[in-house]
Amino acid sequence: MNARHLCLLAALQGALLGAILPASAAEWAVDPAKSAIRFSGVQVGVPFTGRFERFKADVDFDPAKPEAGHALVLVDLASARTGDVQRDEALPQKDWFDVRAASEARFEATRFVDKGQGDYAAIGTLTIRGTSRPVTLPFHMTLDGGAAHATGRVGLVRTEFGVGQGAWASGQWVALDVGVEVDLVAAARPATGH
DSSP states (O other): OHHHHHHHHHHHHHHHHHHTOOSSOEEEEEOTTTOEEEEEEEETTEEEEEEESOEEEEEEEOTTSGGGOEEEEEEEGGGEEOSOHHHHHHTTSTTTTOTTTOOEEEEEEEEEEEEETTEEEEEEEEEETTEEEEEEEEEEEEEETTEEEEEEEEEEEGGGGTOSOGGGSSTTTBOSEEEEEEEEEEEEOOOOOO
16 A cells, blocks of 8 residues: 555656756756655554655656656665554565555556646656556646755555455455655756757
């Protein structure tokens, strides 16, 4: 469940960053100290939240041509933290994220769609535990000078990515639905003159 949240958050992050680029195509750098990718779920009927402490995103986006944008977001699944020691120790293990087999969640957006009034959608593919599925990540973006702030949320079904094996494959103990929230701050990178 956390892996899905990571991927979704990462995708939202990439989409948000891309949406705030200036009129010409540009690259955006996410500020990890001011940004967050969070996830939420329900275990034994009790809601919980967590975050991914390490992630990175590369975004190219021209608001005049959103369909030509591209973003790649990588989330370190071993960095998931919920504040519960037992849960945090279990998440990297084989039944959940299986970080020994695939340490990162990957979201690659191949285009963006302008929904109007600062709302966008990142259209792409999310990969967790070697399973790839199409994902659309909605987000809202604001631009203040050279800084962009993007926030978004997407819902995932963890078992569609193989997160939760064995006794955890049903929703009996941990709900199948998870949420991923992205709150990202990015700055336009200086032109390098390709």
